[in-house]
Amino acid sequence: MTSETQEVAIFEWLAPDGGPARRTPVWLRFDETWYRSRYPQAAKDLVAGVGSDALGHYRAVGQVRGYSPNRWFDEGWYLATCPDVVAAVEAGTYRSGFMHYVQEGYRERSPHWLFSEKYYRTHTPDLTGAVLKSENLANGYDHYLAGGECDFRSGSRFFDPEVFRHYTSGCHDLPGLSAFEQFLVNADGVADRTRASWYFDPVWYLTRYPDVGQLIAEKRVSGALHHYLTLGEQAGYSPQAAFSEEFYREKYPDVSAGVGAGLFRSGYDHFLTAGAFEGRQPAPDAPLAEYAARPMVRADVESGIFRDPFAHWVASREQTDRAPDDRSIDEAHSKMMFVREAAGLLVEAGRRTLDFSRTEPPTVSVIMVLHNQFPLTMMALASLRDCFPGSLELIVIDSGSRDETVRLEQYVTGAKIRHLDYNASFLLSCNMALDMVSADAVLYLNNDVKLAPGAVQIALDRLASDGRIGAVGGKIIRTNGLLQEAGSIIWRDGGAYGYLRDRDPNCPEANFVRDVDYCSGAFLLTSTSLARSLNGFDTAYAPAYFEESDYCVRLIRNSYRVVYDPSVVIEHLEFGSSTSAASMALMQRNRRIFVTKQAEFLRNQYPAHLGNAVLARSRPAKGPRVLFIEDRVPLRSLGSGYVRSNDIVRSLVRQGCAVTVFPVDAHYHSLSRLYGDFPDTVEVLFDRSAEDLDSFLEERAGAFDLVWIGRTHNLARLRPLLDENSRYLPGTRFILDTEAVVTPRLQLRDDVLGLTKGRDGHRPQDLDEALRAEFECAYFCQQVVAVTGQDAALVRRAGHQNVAVLGHSVRPRPTPASFAERQGLLFVGSIVDEHSPNLDSLLWFAREVMPRLRDTLGSEVRLTAVGSRSRKVDLSTLYELDGIDIIGEVDELEPFYNTRRVFVAPTRFAGGIPYKIHESAAFGLPVVASDLLIGQLGWTEGRDILSGGAPDAQAFAAAVTRLYQDEALWSGIRDAALRRIEEDCDPARFDAAVASVLEGARR
Structure with a gap:
């Protein structure tokens, strides 16, 4: 039987219903040479007459023993990471993990310890479902093996083709093989002598753990990285000198607890997922937060040259053979x-x-x-x-x-x-x-x-x-x-x-x-x-x-x-x-x-x-000295309440306050971008995070008259630190800015997603109980701020009467394009996590409403979705849907507001007040929104805005169609919304409200 015949046979045998593609994916091919070499027992069985050929042996015996059909699929890894598949194999539903992968797992599961479908699709946003279909590809892994990796794309944070090629410098090139193939072939042990990413050092690993070398010699693992990802990580091994598993878990008890609870595979998994972005320290001799604050480091991370500051640190250390901070310039020489x-x-x-x-x-x-x-x-x-x-x-x-x-x-x-x-x-x-x-x-x-x-x-x-x-x-x-x-x-x-x-x-x-x-x-x-x-x-x-x-x-x-x-x-x-x-x-x-x-x-x-x-360092200011704490540095382009926080900082400055901005979580942007978003009198501590707050409060003892804390969860997280360091805050007053009351949003989300009821058919927690839990920490503050009167009522319901209302500050600036000059729909909103209301509403609209609109208005009508996207969120589903253009974070939204005809806000669960509608109306772009948002705004349906129902797909599509086709209606809604912005979001009224909050806190 020829190789091609074997490929077709294995395809037909495992995928009788047509399988995942019309062609044979690379990962579906049976590799007889590799199979015989990898499994010596199979060769012995064939000599003994077990199986007509290598493929027959795999079908009859190999898959039951846990053998893999080729180097691209790792049966052991697949079963170890998919316990539901193990159960299905044991139940006889599938004969092997590979059979499961071919029939359904290929859509989203990871087939190999060095490739993640989710990672690849998330980091390759241009690889949409339409692209896969047009190129006759089964999935992201098929694309990767068929040539995507040759574009220096990465299918795992542990394998970067560019890094691997840099270290091998072509010395170990095998004709016709990609970098990924060369790594897996591991000719002359190249994979154990050179880096394949900034996140694992095989040479250090083998020196640090000599037992791994013995396992490689016994062919129980194929190499150092294989050992770490399949055995070492779980056993608490460290991946390289720049990260200590033992140190990290000991320094951060929450990480150790998360690993124990199964939320993370290891401390390193947590670090690469979150800690590296939060400014946490990976090893005793790695002051990452200080290093990450350097302008060039921040710029390189923001531009995507490096995924995070840790990778930058490791790369710099590798190139200089010493810690980056060791480099200094002798002043006598510089003079x-x-x-x-x-x-x-x-x-x-x-x-x-x-x-x-x-x-x-x-x-x-x-x-x-x-x-x-x-x-x-x-x-x-x-x-x-x-x-x-x-x-x-x-x-x-x-x-x-x-x-x-x-x-x-x-x-x-x-x-x-x-x-x-x-x-x-x-x-x-x-x-x-x-x-x-x-x-x-x-x-x-x-x-x-x-x-x-x-x-x-x-x-x-x-x-x-x-x-x-x-x-x-x-x-x-x-x-x-x-x-x-x-x-x-x-x-x-x-x-x-x-x-x-x-x-x-x-x-x-x-x-x-x-x-x-x-x-x-x-x-x-x-x-x-x-x-x-x-x-x-x-x-x-x-x-x-x-x-x-x-x-x-x-x-x-x-x-x-x-x-x-x-x-x-x-x-x-x-x-x-x-x-x-x-x-x-x-x-x-x-x-x-x-x-x-x-x-x-x-x-x-x-x-x-x-x-x-x-x-x-400063002469006395005429206003109070304010420490402003937020999730992150509140850049306006981030959305999600950060625009309002930015406006609060600006208002505090206008009222003579000396403001210091302190982010709870570290994020990396270029300094020019950070400083361009704030008045130049604001101290923006871009290099700090919650990890530094303890020492920061001691360093700044007596330096603040007032602490303004954005978002209730930040107060809950930081309150123990504030209690412990209260001696450094003598006479300091505290303001909790709720930004949005979370409890009703979560309950509405559970209702929408069908997650509301426990085994007894009732909510596990009623509204009053949930509100009390949410605002349990609010007693700490002299003033609580809500974004709407509705939210203020909920805070009072939770037992706190010291509540003020502070909405949005928006100045009307209608874009000039006429109705006829515009086309398409616009959605603006950041996606911060997989439970984001924006992600839910965007998916719902794309699936339920867009097909109706394209039937009514024509397939040329498209939805443009603009806003910041967290790297931790998998958006691959969005890229699969027709009629949507996904745009990331942009510096200027006005061009989008000036070219689109209708703004859509199909939010199904949310709290607070929707800034994106205020912004859209201020730019003169009429809005169709869910009844939930219209109620939060207090606007009038049919006059200031059009309703898309609760939302309801048919009602939403009908409202968008009316607004998209009726110029008179469009102009009327636009003009009325602009008047509402002048009334509801007057900057002078906003400043007065901020002044009232300050006075309330002082009083």
Whole structure:
């Protein structure tokens, strides 16, 4: 019998009803050569006359013994992971796990320890049912083996073709075999010598567990990874040096409990499923949360280069052969390189004159005092010219230079340059230059700096934003890439401290705007009139040091603000214009002068201790200091209540609050995306999670007047920590923002899905009992917030009367496209888990309503579903359905609202108030919604919105059809909904409600 004949025979024998496809999938082929090699007993049986051939042996004997027909299907693995199949085999329904897989399991079960159908379909969203059908493929595994893997797709997080090929570098290529095939063939033991993913290290594993090598030699397992996934993981083995099973379970008791309850196969399973995204620590020497906060790491994870920060960590460690955090830059070396860079620009300085000429009045005057250091000066001036192309007045005081600086006019035109034949000192030279200033703003700038693009304009914009701002400084980064200061603190003893010195410039504490005691004179922008009214720098501090501290204190004592703006970025060669020893001596002398002159101011400063740095880093705010806790950093694009949370943060800022955002769970987005979504005065702790809250509260002792906790489950989770650390929150008031009451939503979900009744036919828990359980923790807070009056009534029903209502803040901004210019339907909503109301409603609509609509309106009508998608949710079912385009998270929704004709909200169970309907109406896109949502909104059916029933498929399809075809109805609903938005979601009313909540909490 030929190989092809054997393939057809096994197909017909196991799938008499036509099987899963019209062609033979790779995983369905019987591999006689492999079979004989893998099972020596089969070869002996054939010699003894058991079976007419290898295929006959498998059919008659092999499958009963648990043999596999080929390397693509693992009978032992399949039965071990599918206990229901074992029961069916024992009952005689199937003769083997393979028979079950061929007849029905292929649709969703995993056939092999190194391939997951669910994983592959989830991570290959373009592989829809239509694609499989058009290409005559049985399932995702068929697609993978037929060539999908050659596109560097992965069927398991433990096998990444790109990683495997990187490590083998083609050295072990077998002609005609894919990377996956080569790994399974394991020629010359290649699979045990090289990585196949960032999640398992075979070399380390075999060294750590020598017993595995013996099992491989005995052919009881095929390799290290095979052992781990089939035996080792269950036995508590660790997969690689970067993860310790023992450490992880001991550190996180909830994980150990979850493994014991069967929720996870191991601690590593939990870590890869959730822990790596929550910022949990995988091993004693792996500070993953700190590493994950790095901008490049976050960007790489968000862009999909790495699945999670842990993979990034392992890859980086592999490439450097040491922990990523071990890499540091010697500052002496970096300073030398900075100076060399300046020297390397001298040729260009001779060829290209820097032109500071202007035809308009200057926007800013820049004062630069020089004493030799010509190469540094030219680099600083080139940086200034490139940074600010506008009208700029450059004033240079050459204070007794003896190098090429004396011929500065040959290199710079259009500047006011005054050469002194003596060293007049920095301070006196600055005051001399102040008399020459003609702009309304003056910038004191060192000659040993490089400015980031836009630094001067950003500082000017900040200075002009409030007449009470007297001076603006920026984020100063030393040549080694670490912070010199992010604003500076003046202690009670007169000492100065550059906040966050030696920290990463991208750490969250350094990246929000705040009022400070002073900013360094390396870059200090101030009002010219103010500087002159204060007579510039106090000459008592000549020649230099403490003059800018004294100047800023005098501004503050005259009721002006000194503002630190992290978007103003300066690279500084610290002590580049003087020797550090001489500088230190001057500092000590001038500190004594400063203490004498500013004694009254200093009495109200914090004592000199690093433990006070967080309290001292900002001048007192006019509003309360608020710690805002949410599931995750509330980006607007996430939906699911995060838009409302983002609006609350914005409202708190408008009311003068100093806000710190603290996420309970770690998620990874690029820093530009994070910071672009919040007012620049908000401290966004993107690198923290619930794991850090204990130490965070101790670190920030006394730093918050109020804690606003979003979502009841977060309060329930964090309350023990808040109790334990209450000594660090003296006098702090607490607000619970319920976001949505969950109990009725869950009960409605159970009703809809038929999960409501127990064995006695009744609910296991009535509404009042469930409400009391949900809000058991609410006693902890002085104020409870509900999103609707209905929800507020439920909270009161649970026994809590201190409830305020805070809805949504939405401003109407109707999109311009006409009725005729639009087509198609739109659904917007995030899918956070497999029980998400959005996922349920989308599946229901696609299955029940879309076929009716396509019959009525034509097959060209399609539904576009937009919103963030959790990686943990399998959306493969959605991709199977016709007429739906699944779009992930987008930065801007307006283009979708401007091109679609009807918005659908077929929600069957939900709580709170549907922001997506408010948003759609604000964009001028009429809505068809379920009666549930219409009731939550309090809108009028037929006037503001159309009803799709409870929902009901026929009613929903009829309402969509009416709205889709009737332009007059469409326009009327659109206009009425816009009026409702103006009434219900007025931002001014929202701000007033937030203010009332704050007052209620304080009261």
